[in-house]
Amino acid sequence: MSPSPRHPDLVIEVAHPKIIHESGAQILRHADLLSLRVTMATHPDGFRLEGPLAAAPVGGSRTVLYEGPVRGLCPLAPRNSNTMAAAALAAPSLGFDSVVGVLVADLSLTDMHVVDVELTGPPGPTGRSFAVHTHRENPAQPGAVTGSATVAAFWRSLLGCCQLPSRPGIHLC
Numbered sequence: 335m336s337p338s339p340r341h342p343d344l345v346i347e348v349a350h351p352k353i354i355h356e357s358g359a360q361i362l363r364h365a366d367l368l369s370l371r372v373t374m375a376t377h378p379d380g381f382r383l384e385g386p387l388a389a390a391p392v393g394g395s396r397t398v399l400y401e402g403p404v405r406g407l408c409p410l411a412p413r414n415s416n417t418m419a420a421a422a423l424a425a426p427s428l429g430f431d432s433v434v435g436v437l438v439a440d441l442s443l444t445d446m447h448v449v450d451v452e453l454t455g456p457p458g459p460t461g462r463s464f465a466v467h468t469h470r471e472n473p474a475q476p477g478a479v480t481g482s483a484t485v486a487a488f489w490r491s492l493l494g495c496c497q498l499p500s501r502p503g504i505h506l507c
Contacts, residue, residue: 369454370428372404372418375438376447379477382413392439400437405430411437413479417449447472447481 472481
């Protein structure tokens with residue numbers, strides 16, 4: 335059964351914690367509730383930025399260049415926002431306006447790209463929240479936009495999708 339606009343299966347809050355404070359109880363009566371944030375960090379030489387981000391100064395060893403909706407980041411970093419765009423496509427109820435993308439220039443990451451994906455739920459009865467955090471380190475040549483393991487991982491994923499017995503092919507809904 336697919337979710338409808340009036341009966342969501344899942345709500346993911348990524349705008350501001352006050353939304354949970356003000357509306358969390360009401361949302362939980364109708365759906366589960368989670369937040370989604372994708373952070374990509376690499377050496378500044380690995381970025382191919384456009385617009386105002388191209389001129390953004392990198393100060394210190396780690397600089398947040400962008401933090402906000404993925405929709406705003408994609409035109410400024412079209413070659414560096416692929417993972418974030420994929421997350422927005424994979425979460426259609428959130429999309430490009432509600433998935434938070436964070437782009438970080440890190441001078442210590444001379445030979446890798448690091449992607450962190452965080453999914454967090456509201457506090458439970460104990461005050462603790464459900465959370466999933468994945469951390470990926472992809473080796474990369476200095477200054478490379480794409481990590482060295484990306485092409486092989488992408489190809490294996492495509493082959494795996496094509497071998498699903500029930501629904502062969504690639505399906506993003």
